[in-house]
Amino acid sequence: MAAEKSIHDYDVVLVGAGISGINFAYRLQERNPELSYCILEGRHEIGGTWSLFKYPGIRSDSDLYTFGFPWRPWEEQTSIAEGARIINYVKESAAMYGIDKKIEYKHHVNGADWSTPAKRWTLDVTANGSEQKTYRSKFLLMCTGYYDYDEPLKAQIPGIEDFKGTVAHPQFWPEDMDYTDKNVVIVGSGATAITLLPNLAAKAAHVTILQRSPSYIMSVPAQDGIEKIIRKLTWWSKPLEHKLIRLKWILVPFLLTCFASTFPNACRKMFSKAIQAQLPPTIARDPHFNPSYNPWEQRVCFCPDGDFYACLRNGTGSVETGVIEKVTPNSIKLTSGAELHPDIIVTATGLKVRFAGGMKVTLDKEPLNMAEKFIWKGVMLEDMPNAAFVIGYVDASWTLGADATAQLMCRILKQMRKEGVVEVVPRRTEAEAKSMIEEPVLKLTSTYVRKAKDVLPKAGSTGQWRARSYYFKDIWTAWFGDIRTGLEWVRGV
Template sequence: MNKMTGLSAAGSLETLTEPLDVLIVGAGISGIAAARYLRAERPGDSFAVLDDNESFGGTWLTHTYPGIRSDSDLHTFGYSFKPWIGPPIATAGEILAYMRETIEENDLAGTLHFGARISTAAWDSDRKLWTVTATDKATGREHEVSARFLWMCQGYYRHSKGYTPDWPGMADFAGEVIHPQNWPEDFDGAGKRMVVIGSGATAATLVPNVTDQVDHVTMLQRSPTYFRSEKNEIEIATKLRRLQVSEEWIHEIVRREIVLMGHDFTERCFSEPEQVKAELVSVARAYLGEAFDVDTHFTPDYLPWRQRIARIPDGDLYKALAGGKASIVTDEIERFEPDGIRLKSGDLLPADVVVTATGFDLCAFGDVAFSVDGQPVDFHDTVGYRSMMFTGVPNMVWVMGYFRSSWTLRAEIVAKFVIRLLDHMQETQKSRVEPQLRASQKDMPIHDWADEADFNPGYLLRGQHVLPRRGADPEWALNQDYWTEKDEFEAIDLSDEVFAYD
């Protein structure tokens, strides 16, 4: 049994000697979805799931800091085919249990191969195969695994470490510096002063959940973030359960309502941004009181949804600040000193422990060295078709979820597309496919992947040079609107000239 999850032992790399129909990279929320769709829709296909970690779960396995929870509701972050029963914002443990049930209910355990670190992925046009080199971390032995189709579900950031800026004087700091992705199992904060650097979902989760472990915690942010504070309950789900409606129906109804409400909220962020801004800030003011400097600490200078809006269920961050167990400082770091952090204002922020909740270290394709017919692939030289397939790269799909909606919504859209694509290739007896610009698109303007004016978190802007590029036409752009994509993907004509087959 797997010590982390209670899952029966997964497969060995040594058993993967024959070319597979599909190789899935990553056993997080996207990879398990991919495996389930293959099992359900194409039961005759051979496939395997490889993951660098010791178990499934991705983010929910590797992140262990206090309070780790979802930042999206589980009715949409969960799968459409498996009802979520519980509060919408869930803990990592609850999400792992849900994923374990998905694996068991769909008989996926034997397809999972853990501790497999992939270093290379090479496409051979003569054989019409991808061959990946994977090292078994337990034995140190390298294995080659071949497949006709490669499904990259490993996410977009490096799980082994997070992003920490190199501030002046860090070596002089006498205390402990921790990134949330590498939270120590034996952490003891008793009597210590903690400073959490950051203002996103991680910082907002950590601060209220560490107050009982340290003497005091201060959230240090360079600039404010928008937060949505809502009751951790879906009222319509509670009412439907009282009416004894089946969980399958509740899941579908709640999912549709949340998707519609999310779409409407996003539309308002662009059609009436100042009003939405005022509403979000007013919630902070209601929790913290008129004496609190909400203008400085919770009023961003950008408009809503240009960066991710973090959720704080039941106002827990605001309550921690209002109760005095936590405080917030908005300033920039001048340097680290032995006793704390010197701010640009000149103030010294005392600290025994500093937590750098400063974002992800972007890793778009899992640090895998890709090649096609012996030539290295630089994904920044490719253009992304619907942010999932790339010019010059055959038989591969990459899952990039939504930032303004739940990641899983797009993971499932892509999964359904892949099933249709594999069916089409089987029916037409084609063994190779890659996207290509239409004849009418040869002069289409090409841009970096992230649009700074639309969505501009730091980790994406820092990693533009490793990301594919996007085109001006919608099918070559990064779309963040599930409401339109759910219909557009279903309407994709697989015989269209945008797909080159042989």
């Protein structure tokens, strides 16, 4: 006879103990302390991305003053930080507020079913690889990020299986791999590749980035002049210092992205000039650093104190732009006729996008295809009751979007309790259903995002269904915006 599943009841279940999940838990404790909650985490520890990735030099591609939590300021005087420091910061933050005591580790959510009669979610969970558990909650918060932790994006590299050297993917970096005095080729041109080059170059004989097309790579100082001035002027108040520096990091990227969207050609020229100033005479900006797109149509890569460009200038790193014809047992041949001879190939070709951690969702036992649905305010999925998803920004820190989501949902939860509402569910009107034009949730032209079209839900062209835009608007909406239109509120009997 099969063992009976243990059942655990909560007001709210959060899935994922990365930076989004920890932030959401804090907001719940702060604003809805009457609600019981737990966090289900599939891995063995806190941290999400920062726990999973172990490649050399892994670091944030956003500043920590906004990527960090607004309720626990980043104290260090450097904006870009390594993965180990970030995960320590997240763990310390969770412990400081007792959030770590609410986490169930190695708890993988297989599926979630909404019961309309019971007005609650039932989650099928596998704990520690084999134990079957059931969790029930009135509300479900998905803090699972946007990519597949178990499987990387498979790059189409002809002949890669014939290569006799080492092939590594950054998502599953071999901890015992020795690249000392080896020739390394990194296939890819995104943030991971830009991070890897200077860190591998410290030991390797030479590191080459092999890219099909270039990215924007901007150097940022560990501490800029504005921050130094703020610290001098606010020596008497650490809280004020933190607020002003954080505001600066919210405001400056916002103004830059506005400038880029309004004056794309001028922004492109500005970026090109800054890049040219970093390059050695031996490396031409065109084609290696002349992207075919405008800034922020794909993510802009940042390198602290120009460490990426320093490697190009001292000769330990280089860039090759071209299309791979085939990989042989000991070389990479390009369609241009060029040939590379690596000992190690690193496939930094992007992430495999996955929504809601890949869990199966059903409504009254009927499967819900999330990719067919529109998303309300970038937070709640059409026809899916009492559930929210965390989707951050692609042109600013992820955490800014995560916190705007958390504050909006805490406000909705508070209003539900005040009015005796047991169910809220996004619904499009008949007119909206007929006229709505589909738009992407993530407004990027990157290959890995384009490949995820059939995985992600849809944003709409009008009303509450538009994709989220920028932090100032979203946080205002979280505090004061319309939470009625497009939502069906169902009171308890």
